[in-house]
Amino acid sequence: MTGGGSGEARWRELPAGQGAEGRAGEMVRRLGNPALPGDERLAAIRVRIRLRRGPRIVRRRFAPVLVVVALLTGTTLGLAASGWIEPLRERWIRRAVEPPVPAADPPRRRLRARRAEPAPVEEPPAVVAPALEPAPAPAAAPAPVPLRRPGPSIAPDAGPRRETALLATAIRKLRRAGDARGALSALDERAAAFPGGELAPEADLVRVEALLALGERGAALRLLDERADAPPRARQALLVRGELRAEAGRCADAARDLGMVLSHPPRDALDARALLARASCRSRLHDYAGARGDLEDYLRGFPGGPDAAQAAAALRAMP
């Protein structure tokens, strides 16, 4: 039989053993007929189309406004998701809580700032900023930090400054230059110079980001695993750990991490990812009710989200 005017038989009409074409025919025969939506599903699609169309005049008149709003929302969510807002906020808080400069010392301080000289012997306290979480107390310095440190020394806050500079270098290399290996080198330098430094949690997060950029997901997960108790400000770290654990098949651990991410009040892009990842975990743990709940939450919270269609499809596939 010829193929409807093409002059060649269709693959499916050839016997199975007949060379490459026969194998292709076998493949086509095994495909069978596709599962098509029935009347009910087509009616449901029709309803969705009716809802999506909306009054034409509204769409035309407000389309520019909607575009601007969408751009602003997207930018804000993008900033939040990329982790830039949190460090900025912390910096502002640190500035706000930094102890005021003693009144007796203002001329000297201004002079130092202008000339950028090495810090003078008498200098305000070494503790630059109280961490948001309590930092481990240094073993060699049980006494309270004096306001003025006697004797010549390097600038008391040069350590934290150097640590911050190294971390900033790592972030710049990673996020602006896309140089993950360079970022890891800067992080190694920071870790060697400041073992257990104040910025260790932040440095760990940057290291995880760099490892993920290099595709070393196992190493990233090991590092996150070592952090038994991630502080609340590292929601993104918890989310990434949850996703990596889910990928490694450790669904129970992953569901716990993702649950912690979702227990925080803001409803943001991290929640969206956490809900989808937890739905995946729960379905693999045969917790279909939980998975269904997560997908429904996702569709309720992010009806226009980029993965809404896939979430809806997954929801339909749930028992």
Place this chain on the structure above:
Amino acid sequence: MSVSATGGAPLDFDAVYRDHARLVARWAARLGGPAVSVDDVVQDVFLVVSRRLAAFRGEAKLTTWLFRITEKTVRNARRGIRRRPWLARLTPRIAEAAPAPQPSPAEDCERREAAVAFYRILDSLPEKQRNVLVLYELEAMGAPEIGDLLGMKAAAVRVMLHRARARFLDRMQVEAKSEGRP
């Protein structure tokens, strides 16, 4: 005002949907393969139709017009899936973990594997060759019908089909060799 290709009567969206939704779903399933959600494609296609039906003047056949929209929509959906590989990994996992609505015999598994393999090879073809091959081999359409849908002459369809088949078979043999099969 939109008119029907035959009599010049205005086209009503509901009538177009009622008469062609199944056909569009079938094209979507065939062109998109297992990675694409048929329901979503149907919805997106008819959203476009609802917006543009008023401007449809019947220069081409309605089915040709619908096929063009479907083909573009499927292409966009496939692009979207390629751009977000993590999601493509996530969704099948959910679907795999969820029990199938019917008893899932080994046939289903085989069919799924065949579909994945077939569409993986198909995706290595240029778009036009891909479409011609799908319509000829899977939809069992003839060259003149395919020409009508794609806006080509039947002779051009035959040439394209010949190239598409050769390329598909070459690719299939390369894959078989890399997997150690004869």
